Amino acid sequence: MAAASPLRNLEDEVLCSICLDYLREPVTIDCGHVFCYHCIIKVCESSRQPLYCSLCKTAFKKENIRHVWQMASLVENIWRMKVDEERQPREERSPEQRAEKLCGRHLEKLHYYCKDDQQILCVMCRESREHRHHAAVLLEKAAQPYRGKILNHLKILKGDRDRIQNFQSTGEDEIQALLTKFQGHRQDIVTVFEQGHQFLREREQFLLDLLMGMEQELTEGRSSHITKGSEEVVRLGTLISELEKKVRQPALELFGHTCLSSSGFHHDSTFSRYPRKKFWIEKPISPAIKKRAEEFSDKILSLEKGLRGFHGKLLRDLEYKTSKIVLNSQTANGYLSVSPNGKSMIFTGLWMNKYQHGQRFDPEPGVLGSKGFTWGKVYWEVKVDRIWWGAEEEEEAMKYRGGARDVFGSSYLGGFIGITDGYSSPGYRNESEELEEEWSQENGIWPKFCLLGVARESVVRRGFLAFTPEEGFWTLQLSSAGVSICTNSEPFQILSYCPRQIGIALDYDGGKVTFTNARTQEFIYEFSSSFTGRIFPFLWLNCMRSRLTLRP
Structure with missing residues (x-):
């Protein structure tokens, strides 16, 4: 193997x-070769006589x-030099040493992988006592399974990347x-509102x-009037002046201007010019204009009512989500019978x-x-x-109700009709209830027969309750x-008639509960509060032959 430095040669x-x-x-042995003491002793113990040198095959004893x-001292000095060289900064090493990854112990190229210790070895490490009996393979062969795993994982990652890209x-x-659709909606909104504005401007004009x-x-009539x-006032003024002068004349002169009529009575020409009860009078406003003014007032009332309904319905449809409410029969009082679909209930008068x-x-x-x-x-x-409530009663009451109100906007349900729809009321009513209602009507006090609205989940459900926001x-x-509404111990009336369909709008974040007449879209009342916890729809019914139905 090529030496990397003079130190490698040594x-x-x-x-x-x-x-x-x-x-x-x-x-050293007879042939002069040098070995580790323990290595040569193991050779001697494991081999039969004669003993041979592993390098030159010369026999030795x-x-x-x-x-x-002296060799021991030399080995120690070379080892120290190697340690010092390894501690040397990378920048001070030779280009060859920096270019390739070498064994940190022997500064040899790394060719093997020890499966037992999971280490990368050079040739000298592989032949050392530490790894000699371990399973060592070439790096390329050892890397093949790992490379295969990487390729498989790479294939999965590429597939995931392709799917993400798709x-x-x-x-x-x-x-x-969707953005294109939004652009269309934008144009639709502008067009619809422009048409609405144009229509309203034309009606306004x-x-x-x-x-x-x-x-x-x-x-013009006033000017003529x-x-x-x-x-007529001037003409009458002239006649008044003449008569005032005449009344001051002497009797002879006064009668000198009279003439004898065929009937024997004397008449003055002054009287004939303005007969009694023949003075001018004319109505300041003609009946035609009065009729047209009344018709115009009806148009204004219709306009106000239509706009309130339009505002309310538009506000509800655009900002509020219509929710399908179902009653929880587990919370219903024993005198209430909830329908199987949870959409309506009646008061039975019997513990169910x-x-x-x-x-x-x-x-x-x-x-x-x-x-x-x-x-x-x-x-x-x-x-x-x-x-017992006729369909005409609400209409009649609405005609004579007082004062216009603001609008939230909703849609009311219709009809005080018979209560069949799957129920068979026993027709039972407590006698005390009949007496109480008769007494209340005689004294001008009408007992409540139902409550509609919302309630906090944590409300008290035992005993007689005060249905106020505080509770x-x-x-x-x-x-x-x-x-009527209950905001304190005593309720106060806000309508003199009962709508047959009531809309309830809950704005949880805004802290509002708004009630409207769902048929006319007119505002009834609005509570303002700060809600905490869950808020549930709430119904209360205490009257025979009555039913409450949720919609939609």
Whole structure:
């Protein structure tokens, strides 16, 4: 093998040809070759007589083995020089040493791999006592299985890369398609709102022109009215002056201006010019203009109502998600019967449940929805049915309700109709309830028959409850007299009629619960609060022949 430096030449001279390592306790034999003491002793013990040198095959005797102390000193000095060289910085080594990876112990090229110790060896390391009996193979052969594993893993990685690239390409196409769709939506929004603006501007101009025409006609009529009235006042003033002068005349002159009529009565020409009760009078506003003004007022009311409904519906449809609510029968009071699909319930008047649940309301006839909310904006509706309530009553009450309100916007359900739909009410009602309602009506107090709204999951469910925000309830109270709310110990009325379909909008993050008439989109009431925990839909019903139905 080629020497890498003068030190390598010296190093080759102090190696034992048996263990291929540095000489330890060097000894010489009859032929003059030098070996490690322990190596040559093992040869002597394992071989039969005569003994032969492993290098020159010359016979030697065991008793002629002699220590070479000078060689021991030389080996030690060379070893120290090698250690010093290995400690030498890489920059100070020769270019050959820096270019190739060499054995750190022997500065030889690395050719073998020891499977036992999992180490890379040079030729000298392989022949050393440490690795001589180990399974050592050439590096290239040892690397083949590992290279195969790398190639297999590389194939998997390339496949994953190709799939990711394909997925990325497909995703990019989908994103681009959606962005293109968004651009179309952008144009649609601009077009729809521009058409809406144009339509509203045209209707606005139409109403303004109509109003301007009536104002102009009324102004012209006022001018004519003022002119005619002024002329009549002047004419009457002239007659008044003449009569005032005449009344101051002497009697002879006064009668001198009279003439005898055929009937025997004297009439003055002054009286004939203004007969009694024949003075001018004219209505300031013509009946036609009054009728048109009333029709115009109806148009304005219709406009306001239509815009409130439009605003409410648009706000609900664009910002709120309509949620399908299902009642949780495990929370229903025993007097309530929940339908199998969980969409409606009735008050039976009879205890329906034999087993108590920890979640159940008792004795309050309440029930929670099965799904609670901790974020977002959701909307649902409740249909209120009572047999004794006619369909015309709400319409009649709505005609005479007072004051316009702002709009949240929603869609109400319809109809106080019969309660069949899979239920067979026993028709039982407690006599005390009949007496209580009669007494309440006689005294002007109408008991509540249902509550609609939301409740916190942690509300108390045992005992008689106060349905206020402080207790975790945000509800409307419906009775025969109208709609009330409970924000303290005493409810106060906000509507004199009961809508048959009520929309409930929950804005959890905004801390709002808004109630609307779902049929007319009109605003009823809004609670403002700060919600914590889950908020559930809540219904309460305490009246026979009544039913509450959730929609959608």
